[in-house]
Amino acid sequence: MRALLVVNPAATTTSARTRDVLIHALASEMKLEAVTTEYRGHARDLGRRAADSDDIDLVVALGGDGTVNEVVNGLLHRGPDVDRLPKLAVVPGGSTNVFARALGLPNDAVEATGAILDALENRTERTVGLGLAAGTPGTEDESVPERWFTFCAGLGFDAGVVGRVEQKREGGKRSTHALYVRQVVRQFLNEAHRRHGQITLEVPGQEPVTDLALSIVCNTAPWTYLGNRPVYASPKASFDTALDVLGLKRLSTPAVALYGTQLLTSSPEKGPRGKHAVSRHDLTDFTLHSKVPLPFQMDGDHLGLRTSVTFTGVRRALRVIV
Incomplete structure (x- = not known):
């Protein structure tokens, strides 16, 4: 087997020494080429190279969710083809590692x-579904290119939190769960549309859901982790189905207290619920529109402001070693 290892040297939970040990462990079992990323988008370019190659069987992403997202977008740059594309393996090296943990992998690199070496020896893998988002035709965002995501996307409040965290990280702050909690509070205090939502969910064949103040799109459950605690925004979301959506129509102080508590105590059986909560399960195609430009994120990567995003849930998009 020939494999390409994509290494993010800025991965927050692995040292250079640990990465060297992992490289040697993988190289002992396969013909391995290890490449360290040098710029934003490098992992995507390496994934693209692997997808276009005739002799790479496996791509291993060593890094956080952002690295995984880039590799996936490179692998799928010509669309999903599970029989042709290299398989993917993930070694978690970020602060949260939602995709790897949702696959059932240990959070330790x-x-x-x-676990990956055992899976390769036993030839165990699964084919997972992914999400695809793009600018909506006929809107000012129609030129926004398609992009795949592995576990979540969000338009509005949660994307604003992601943007705040990225600003702090660029200023030298470490990515910690405490940092995220602080930015959630600050985003709430400065949220201009928390009482009157600006987002509309449109699903073909269904009545539009209007006035959403928050919209979270999930490709799997849990949605994220707070330390070691899984948080379920859409408990029924799965790599084996299409996409789920959680929308909240109000982010007043009482509503945030209620739904925040529900998220913190959520489980695979129970997520946020109530008169201001809207849940949709297993959606293949839908669109989120906003009356005003709102922050947008995919897999924890802030992508700027959007007014309209069209989503597609693609079942059986990529083979993953687990």
């Missing part, structure tokens, strides 16, 4: 590498 060394343990995850061992």
Whole structure:
């Protein structure tokens, strides 16, 4: 087997020494080429190269969710083709590692590498569904290119939090869960549309859902982790189905207290619920429109402001070693 290892040297939970150990462990079991990323988008370019190659069987992403997202977008740059494309393996190295943990991999890089080597020996894998988002035709965002996501996307409040965290990280702050909690509070205090939502969910064949103040799109459950605690925005979301949506119509102080508590105590059986909560399960195609430009994120990467995003849930998009 020939494999390409994409290494993010800025991965927050692995040291250079640990990465060297992991590289040697993988190289002992396969013909391995290890490449360290040097710029934003480099992992995507490496994934694209692997997809266009005739002799790469596996791409291993060593990094956080952002690295995984780039690799996936490179692999799928010509669309999903599970029989042709290299398989993907993920060694978690970020602060949260939602995709890897949702696959059932250990959150420790060394343990995850061992699990991947065991899976390769036993030839175990799964084919997962992914989300695809693009600018909506006929709107000012129609020129926004398509982009794949592995576990979540969001228009509005949660994307604003992601943007705040990225600003802090660019200023030298470490990506910690405490940092995220602080930015949630600050985003809430400065949210201009928390009482009167600006977002409309449109699903073909259904009545539009209007006045949403928050919209979270999930490709799997949990939605994220707070430390070791999984948080379920859409408990029924799965890599085996299309996409789920959670919308909240109000972000007043009482509503935030209620739904924040529900998120913190959520489980695979129970997520946010109430008169201001809207849930949709297993959607293949839908659009989120906003009356005003709002922050947009995919897999924890802030992508700027959007007014309209069209989503597609693609089942059986990529083979993953687990």
